[in-house]
Amino acid sequence: MVKIVHGAIRAGAALVALAIALPAFAQETVKIGAVYPLSGNSASTGNYAKMAFEMGADIINNGNPELAKIFPLAKGGGLPGLKGAKIQMVIADNQGTPAAGQNQTLRLITEEKVAALICCYQSGITLTASAVAERYGVPFLNAESVAANLTERGFKWFFRTTPVAADFAKAYSTFLKEQQAAGRKVDSIALVHENTEYGNSVSSVISDAFKKDGLNITMNVAYSANSTDVQPQVLQLKEKNPDVVIFVSYTSDAILYAKTMKEVNWKPAILIADDGGFNDPAFTKAMGSVTEGLISRSVFAPGKPGSVPAILDALYKKKTGGDGLDDVSARVLQGFFVVADAINRAGSTDPAKIRDALKATDLKPDQLVAGYDGVKFDDKGQNVLASTLVTQLRNSQYVSVWPKARATDPLVLPYKGW
Incomplete structure (x- = not known):
């Protein structure tokens, strides 16, 4: 009997010792979910986003010792606000469809029990997936979808860090009016867009902004997303020959349009891409040599050596085997750091506390990957400090050309192409 008591005492002591020792080597894992196109026509973009996460x-x-000097969360050891909890990314494939995006979002919430979600690249998928997160009360951050209506639904759990269509439209308008003042023709403008939420929404915003600013859109060409033949549209452009063409397209469409324009030997004096597929590394690798001088928008430029963007760009090149951060992967990485920062400040995986921390976010420009003026959300969840650059494709790489105060290279016009 005594032996049993002594054994119980020894066993109890061992359990107490184990309980005391456990926090030294076993920390809580924080799951962050991400739903991106890992297959389908935007798979290249999704897989670059996955590497960024x-x-x-x-x-x-x-x-990372170098980054830790200016970026506190880069000191390592997990999230200090949660006693060193490590982040586990749970990344799901939305397959480029709203239905799959919605289903994967539901799975990450109900089965994986993620603390927060980052999603989804395509605006149409973000629209449906965010509704699931709203219903379940899970913080949902969008890093790159620009459809204007996403923040107009009265949602309480939705946050967006990226600049939106209105910001881009304003930038394009100001840029083109500057070119007009410098003597370049911008009298006729064609707007070519795919017909999903992204293309329809962005083209509508650009049309409204240009009309207010006295810029004349003479052609509005809508086409089916993921088309296999765009020759009719390109021949229509060639016949009308507008001074400026603005494309709102995803990757496979962007490549097809670039190929077809070369085949029919037509190019405008100014060719602008609303980011999207034209900024995908898959596009610049495949078509960069025949779209020299293409103008696009971007939130990312590597910046000065030793800056947060420059350090992260170098790290990303090591991760990808040579491809630096592009516009989308930079926005994705920025969104991730905003969520991680909020969870760290919340000191909890409780959804309401993370949401409150997101609402209180106030990040300064020198803390950011993306070239925003900061990150601070309004009551609708939109980052009011988001901003954009105008870039130009040179030797298959984009460089910043506007505004002049943030340009790294001079603007070269007319559009060269092949």
Whole structure:
């Protein structure tokens, strides 16, 4: 009997010792969900985003000495606000469809029990997926979808860091009016857009902004997303020969349009792409040599050596085997860091506390990957400090050309192409 008591005492002591020792080597894992196109026509973009998420989690979990000097969460060891909890990214494939995006979002919430979601690249998928998160009360951050209506639904759990269609439209308008003042023709403008939420919404916003600013859109060409033949549209453009063409397209469409324009030997004096597929590394690799001088928008430029963007760009090149951060992967990485920062400040995985921390976000420009003026959300969840650059494709790489105060290279017009 005594032996049993002594054994129980020894066992109890061992359990107490184990309980005391556990926090030293077993920390809570924080799951952050991401739903992106890992297959389908935008798979290249989605997989570059996946690598950005993985790199971001690695920086916080394991640290980076150079980055830690200016970026506190890069000291390593996990999230200090949660006693060193490590981040686990749970990344799902939306397959480029709203239905799959909605289903994967539901799975991450109900089965994976993610603390927050980052989603979804395509505006149409963001629209449906965010409704699921809203219903379940899970913080949902969008890093790159620009459809204006996403923040107009009265949602309480939705946040968006990226500049939106109105910001881009204003930038294009100001840029073109500057070219007009410099003597370039911008009398006729064609707007070519795919017909999903992204293309329809952005083209509508651009049309309204240009009309107010006295810029004349003479052609509005809508086409079916993921088309296999765009020759009719290109021949229509060639016949009308507008001074400026603005494309709102995803990757496969962007490549097809670039190929077809070369085949029919037509190019405008100014060719503008609303980011999207034209900024995908898959596009610049495949078509960069025949779209020299293409103008686009971007939130990212590597910046000065030793800056947060420059350091992260170099790290990303190591991760990808040579491809630096592009516009979308930079916005994705920025969105990830905003969510991680909020969870860290919340000191909890409780959804309401994370939401409150997101609402209180106030990040300064020198803390950012993207070239925003900061990150601060309004009552609708929109980052009111988001901003954009105008870039130009040179030797298959985009460089900043506008505004002049943030340009790294001079603007070269007319559009060269092939």
